[in-house]
Amino acid sequence: MRIVILGPREPVPPTKGGAIEKLTWGLARSIVKQGHEAIVITTCERPPMATEVEGVKVVCISEPIKGSRFYFKEMPLFSFKARQIVENLAKDRNTILHSVYFYNLISFPSFNKLPTIITEFEHYPWIPEYLYHYPFISVWDRIRWESDAAIRISLARIIVNKAHIVTFVSNYQREMFLRKVNITKSKTIVIPNAVDTEFYRPMKVEDIEKLREGAEALLLFVGRLTPHKGLHILLKALALLEPTYKQRLKLVVVGPKVPGFTATHTYRYDTYSLYLNYLIQKHDLKNIVKFVGQVKEELMPLYYNSADALVHPSLVEAFGLVLIEAMACSKPVIAFDVPPINEIVMNNISGILVKPSIKSLKEILHHIIDNANILKAMGIRARHIVEACYSWPIISNIYINLYKKLMS
DSSP: OEEEEEOOSSOSSOSSOOHHHHHHHHHHHHHHHTTOEEEEEEEOSSOSEEEEETTEEEEEEEOOOOSSOTTTTHHHHHHHHHHHHHHHHTTSTTEEEEESSGGGGTTSOSSOSSOEEEEEOOOTTTSOGGGGGGGGSOHHHHHHHHHHHHHHHHHHHHHGGGSSEEEESSHHHHHHHHHHSOOOGGGEEEOOOOBOTTTSOOOOOOOGGGOSTTOSEEEEEESOSOGGGOHHHHHHHHHHSOHHHHTTEEEEEEOOSSSSOOOOTTSTTHHHHHHHHHHHHHTTOTTTEEEEEOOOGGGHHHHHHHSSEEEEOOSOOSSOHHHHHHHHTTOOEEEESOTTHHHHSOBTTTEEEEOSSHHHHHHHHHHHHHTTHHHHHHHHHHHHHHHHHTBHHHHHHHHHHHHHHHHO
16 A cells, blocks of 8 residues: 655654654654555755655655745645646555645645545644734734634635545544534544654653752743743743742743743744743742753653653643653643643643643642652553553554555
């Protein structure tokens, strides 16, 4: 069986560690490991190019696609070039077409002879993250967000019906999508994200960059510094801790696009960055919070393993890949009890879910500082859950069975 994957906007294999790129590459590798052929049509720095990596055939047809209005020009051009390749491959009837962006099919005909799957990995625009950005952006930027979301939803209503099956990574994501796009629910299926459990695994590590600095509890935040990820809520919760508890805690933040943390106007979300800096200065959190910047993918398992837990105060997710990455490293997750996070993190089993509020988060931080031993037991259970539900052998089998069903 041959699986042709229409890849994401960034190169595959991933060069920057983006979630969709990692997931696309993980799926392609798993398909090959199970004895099938995988061809990824993607982008690269110097197109056109064709190569083979770990048994996966990688066909590069354009440069990485930048900008927020990519669906007007760059994506239709990518789609047109991809269609020419796919039409040639379609002569082999044993072929499945799998697109990891619905935009990839914008230049394809409505009736496609190949069995076709779309996987929707993203939360935007079905789950409106921009609502959480409103306090930090101008009225003009609000209008642009709203307009952009409306355009993408309109495109989805046209394009997704070109696929035989649309897969989603969480029940919540599918529910929000179906509210915006009218497709038959029976045409959809939920297949969660996966993680490489050989790469993300428990390991003994030295204290990276002396992160702990004697703290009893070392917590990790991983994510982009955008309002919907909730770092400001976490900082406010830290601010409420009594001084004696602050001395026992350290928070390491992985995520900014530049090393360290500087509140400058060069950063895209500069108003939000300034606000984070204001909170740190106002509540004297300089000795508690350490910003390490963007971390290379090969170092991420070391950071997860150095911490006692991942704190993920996000308010908006389609899935939350960092959740299962941390769990795969035997680290529990402290997060808000909101969907789809509560589909993944089992309260008091693989982590702790709290009411989405500053006070609730402060109380649980207080609790785990005094009871750090509970984190280890939850971390062990978290690893078992990932191996049983979110490892690539498990998830790729689900996809392969879906491919076979479509072929038949």
